[in-house]
Amino acid sequence: MEEIPAARTVARETLVDTAVRYAEDRHWDVVPGTSVHGTPQGRRCGCGQPACSAPGAHPLHRDWAKQAGGGPALIRRWWSETPDASILLPTGRSFEVIDVPEQAGCLALARLERMGLPLGPVIATPTRRVQFFVLPGARDKMADMLHRIGWGSSAIDLVCRGDGDFVVAPPSPMGVSGAATWAREPTEANRWLPEARELLSPIAYACGRAMADA
Numbered sequence: 001m002e003e004i005p006a007a008r009t010v011a012r013e014t015l016v017d018t019a020v021r022y023a024e025d026r027h028w029d030v031v032p033g034t035s036v037h038g039t040p041q042g043r044r045c046g047c048g049q050p051a052c053s054a055p056g057a058h059p060l061h062r063d064w065a066k067q068a069g070g071g072p073a074l075i076r077r078w079w080s081e082t083p084d085a086s087i088l089l090p091t092g093r094s095f096e097v098i099d100v101p102e103q104a105g106c107l108a109l110a111r112l113e114r115m116g117l118p119l120g121p122v123i124a125t126p127t128r129r130v131q132f133f134v135l136p137g138a139r140d141k142m143a144d145m146l147h148r149i150g151w152g153s154s155a156i157d158l159v160c161r162g163d164g165d166f167v168v169a170p171p172s173p174m175g176v177s178g179a180a181t182w183a184r185e186p187t188e189a190n191r192w193l194p195e196a197r198e199l200l201s202p203i204a205y206a207c208g209r210a211m212a213d214a
Contacts, residue, residue, distance in 0.1 A: 015172065016079035019087045022169060023070035026186055028094050031068040031166070032060045032078045033086035036173040043176045046084070056086045056174040057127075065090065065164065086172035092163030095120070095193055096139055098132040098200070099159040099167075100207055103214075105130020107206035109183065112199060120193040121186045123167060126178030131167055132203065138162065138196035149201050156207035160196070 013021070022028045035046035036056035045055035052058075060082060061067055068090045069075075079085060091097050100108065105124070112119055120133035138145075139162030146152065161167060170180045184190065 013171075014079075014083070015085065015087060016076055016083065018169075018171065019075050019079065020072045022087070022089065022186075023072060023075060026094070026191075027070060029068040029070050029090050030075060030169070031064045031088045031090060032082055033088040033168060033172065034058055034060055035082065035084040035086060036175075037084075043173075046082075054174075055176060056172060057168045059088060059166070060085055064088070064166075084173075086174060087169040088166045089169045091161040091165045091167060092136055092139070094136070095133045096136050096196070097123075097161040097167050098134060098138070098196060098203055099161055100130055100132075100203060101157050101210060102128040102130055104157070104203070104207040104210040105132075105183070107209055108132075108199075108203040111202045111206060115202065117198060117202070118190075118192075118194040119184055119199075120190045121182065122184040123170060123180055124183040125168065125180050126175045130183060131161075132199060133193055134196040134199065135193045136162070142196070145197055145200055146204060149204060151204045151208065156204060156211060158204060158207050 019030045023030055034056055036043050037046055043055060044050065045052035047058070102124070109122065122133065123131040139160040142160045168174050168180045170182050173179045
């Protein structure tokens with residue numbers, strides 16, 4: 001399986017500096033997530049639940065959707081209270097995300113670039129998912145778009161994350177083995193996001209191919 005090349009690291013920045021940069025440079029809303037702590041029993045979520053299924057990958061506050069914002073002062077206050085909180089980016093506002101398994105994501109990235117199709121930022125997670133940023137409005141149309149290109153909405157492992165959902169932004173630690181990273185980081189070249197329909201056929205094909213290989 002082709003590996004996703006690592007993007008430029010932002011490890012020298014603190015989490016709060018990175019969160020502020022996302023808000024100021026990209027105008028993305030952010031919200032703090034839980035943290036991940038090392039213990040003698042392994043990495044555990046800061047939520048305090050020993051059996052948490054998403055360490056570092058869920059909101060710190062119950063009313064996170066209402067609290068999410070892009071003001072630097074607000075962001076710095078949040079991270080002054082919890083400096084190791086993960087950075088969550090609410091979806092359905094400035095962008096939505098097409099979320100697929102790692103193998104399909106690798107295949108899709110290679111195929112999209114060979115075809116010369118536009119790409120927005122792309123996240124790779126330690127939970128072996130790849131997330132493609134697209135313009136908002138895709139989720140409500142996703143089932144119909146998949147049907148039109150010959151895929152049933154439940155035939156492949158493809159999820160569109162929109163309003164009421166979120167993604168964990170790099171370089172936040174998450175899961176039990178690593179951190180979210182940029183497979184394609186945000187730059188001036190990808191400031192204008194593609195529409196989901198521009199990318200969907202190659203991504204769906206890659207999902208189907210990965211399923212067949214499995």
